[in-house]
Amino acid sequence: MKKGERRRAELLERLADHLLTHGLQGASLRPLAAAVGTSDRMLLHYFGDKEELLTASLTLVSQRLITMLDAARLEPLPIDALLTMLAGMVKDPHVRPYMRLWLELLPLAAGGQAPFHTIAQRISATLRGWIADTLQVDTEEQRELLAALTLTIIEGFVMFDALGDDEVPAAALAGLKLKMA
Amino acid sequence: MKKGERRRAELLERLADHLLTHGLQGASLRPLAAAVGTSDRMLLHYFGDKEELLTASLTLVSQRLITMLDAARLEPLPIDALLTMLAGMVKDPHVRPYMRLWLELLPLAAGGQAPFHTIAQRISATLRGWIADTLQVDTEEQRELLAALTLTIIEGFVMFDALGDDEVPAAALAGLKLKMA
DNA sequence: TGTTTTTTGTAGCAGTTGCTACATTTTATA
DNA sequence: TATAAAATGTAGCAACTGCTACAAAAAACA
Structure with missing residues (x-):
C-alpha cells in the first residue's frame, strides 16, 4: 500500500471514530479535519468532496457494525429472549453510538437521498440478516417473519432510548410476552 | 386579539405548514421567512430568536397532531387490528409529514437537547395515550403494556417507511399474528 | 542526479448562518 | 391631535459553509 493510501485509510478510521x-x-469540513488531525484542504484532497467523504466514512462505520455483529454471534434464542438481549445491547456504550448515528441517518435517507439511503438500507438489511440467523424458530417459515418483527421492535427501542425512555421498551417487552403466553 | 398577536399567529400557522x-x-431564517411571506427580520421580531421560533412552530405542529388523533377516535380494536390500521395510517399523506418531522426530531432530542427533547416527549406520550385509549383488551392490566408494544412497533414502521421499505412492516405484522395465534 | 508526481500549506472566494443597529412608517393611546 | 409604542425596511456584521487557485515542499521515479 502506497503512502497516500495509508494516510487516507488512517484518516478514514479517525473520521469513523469521530x-x-x-x-x-x-460534521463540517474544518471541525472534522481538526478532529482527525489534518486540514479541510487535505480532506478534500483525499476524498474529493464532502459527499464522498461521508459515503466512505459511513461505509466504514457500517462495516464495523457488521464486524461487531459477526463477533457477537451467539446460540439461537427464541424471540422474546432475543428481544430482551437486544434491548440491553442497544444501550450498551459500545453499541449506542452506532444506533445514534443510525437515527441521524434515517431522516437523511428519507426520500431516497443519496448516499444516505443506500447506506441506511445496507445497515437495515444487515441487522435483519443477523437477527434471522440468531432466531430460534419452530418452523423455518417463521424465520423471516419473526426477524422482521424483532427488527421492528428493536428499531422502536432505539427511538425510545434516544428519548431517554426506559419504561416503554420494558412495558412493550412485557406486553409481548403476555400475548405470546 | 391585537394586530401583532394576530400576525404572529398567522405566521405561526404558515411556519407549521412549511x-x-x-x-x-x-429551515434557516431567510428561506423560512420567504416561505411564509415575511422577512427574517420580522421572524425575529415576533419570536425573539430561532430557538423560540422552532419551539412555537413545533408545539403548534404537535397540537395539530393531537387534534387529528382526537378527531380520528374510533371504536376499540384488538392489538393486531389496530396495528394493521396504524401501519396504513402512518403512510397516509395527511399523517406522513408528521411522522417525517418526528423522525427529524429524534436525533435532535437525543441527549436531552432543548427544546426538542421536551417536544418529542410530549408527542410520544400523546401517541401512547391515544393508543391505550383505542386498544381493546381482555383485562385492564394489559392496556398499558400492549399500548407500549403497539407504539414501539409503530415507531419501527415509521422508520421503515422512511427507508421506503414496505416489506419489513408487512412481515412483522404477519409475524406478530403468527405468534399470537 | 534530474524530473515528474504526490502531498501539503496559505489564502481566499462566494454563499449562508443567526442576529443587530439604525431609521422609518404605521398604529395605538392620552 | 400630540405622543408614545409597535411594526417594518435596509444594511450589514462576524462566523461559518464547501471548495478552489496558487505555490512550495517532499517523495517517487528515470
Missing part, C-alpha cells in the same frame, strides 16, 4: 462519538450534526 | 412539508432540514 462520527460515532459526535454524530453527523456539526 | 415545517410539515419541508422538514427541519434547511
Whole structure:
C-alpha cells in the first residue's frame, strides 16, 4: 500500500471514530479535519468532496457494525429472549453510538437521498440478516417473519432510548410476552 | 386579539405548514421567512430568536397532531387490528409529514437537547395515550403494556417507511399474528 | 542526479448562518 | 391631535459553509 493510501485509510478510521462519538450534526469540513488531525484542504484532497467523504466514512462505520455483529454471534434464542438481549445491547456504550448515528441517518435517507439511503438500507438489511440467523424458530417459515418483527421492535427501542425512555421498551417487552403466553 | 398577536399567529400557522412539508432540514431564517411571506427580520421580531421560533412552530405542529388523533377516535380494536390500521395510517399523506418531522426530531432530542427533547416527549406520550385509549383488551392490566408494544412497533414502521421499505412492516405484522395465534 | 508526481500549506472566494443597529412608517393611546 | 409604542425596511456584521487557485515542499521515479 502506497503512502497516500495509508494516510487516507488512517484518516478514514479517525473520521469513523469521530462520527460515532459526535454524530453527523456539526460534521463540517474544518471541525472534522481538526478532529482527525489534518486540514479541510487535505480532506478534500483525499476524498474529493464532502459527499464522498461521508459515503466512505459511513461505509466504514457500517462495516464495523457488521464486524461487531459477526463477533457477537451467539446460540439461537427464541424471540422474546432475543428481544430482551437486544434491548440491553442497544444501550450498551459500545453499541449506542452506532444506533445514534443510525437515527441521524434515517431522516437523511428519507426520500431516497443519496448516499444516505443506500447506506441506511445496507445497515437495515444487515441487522435483519443477523437477527434471522440468531432466531430460534419452530418452523423455518417463521424465520423471516419473526426477524422482521424483532427488527421492528428493536428499531422502536432505539427511538425510545434516544428519548431517554426506559419504561416503554420494558412495558412493550412485557406486553409481548403476555400475548405470546 | 391585537394586530401583532394576530400576525404572529398567522405566521405561526404558515411556519407549521412549511415545517410539515419541508422538514427541519434547511429551515434557516431567510428561506423560512420567504416561505411564509415575511422577512427574517420580522421572524425575529415576533419570536425573539430561532430557538423560540422552532419551539412555537413545533408545539403548534404537535397540537395539530393531537387534534387529528382526537378527531380520528374510533371504536376499540384488538392489538393486531389496530396495528394493521396504524401501519396504513402512518403512510397516509395527511399523517406522513408528521411522522417525517418526528423522525427529524429524534436525533435532535437525543441527549436531552432543548427544546426538542421536551417536544418529542410530549408527542410520544400523546401517541401512547391515544393508543391505550383505542386498544381493546381482555383485562385492564394489559392496556398499558400492549399500548407500549403497539407504539414501539409503530415507531419501527415509521422508520421503515422512511427507508421506503414496505416489506419489513408487512412481515412483522404477519409475524406478530403468527405468534399470537 | 534530474524530473515528474504526490502531498501539503496559505489564502481566499462566494454563499449562508443567526442576529443587530439604525431609521422609518404605521398604529395605538392620552 | 400630540405622543408614545409597535411594526417594518435596509444594511450589514462576524462566523461559518464547501471548495478552489496558487505555490512550495517532499517523495517517487528515470
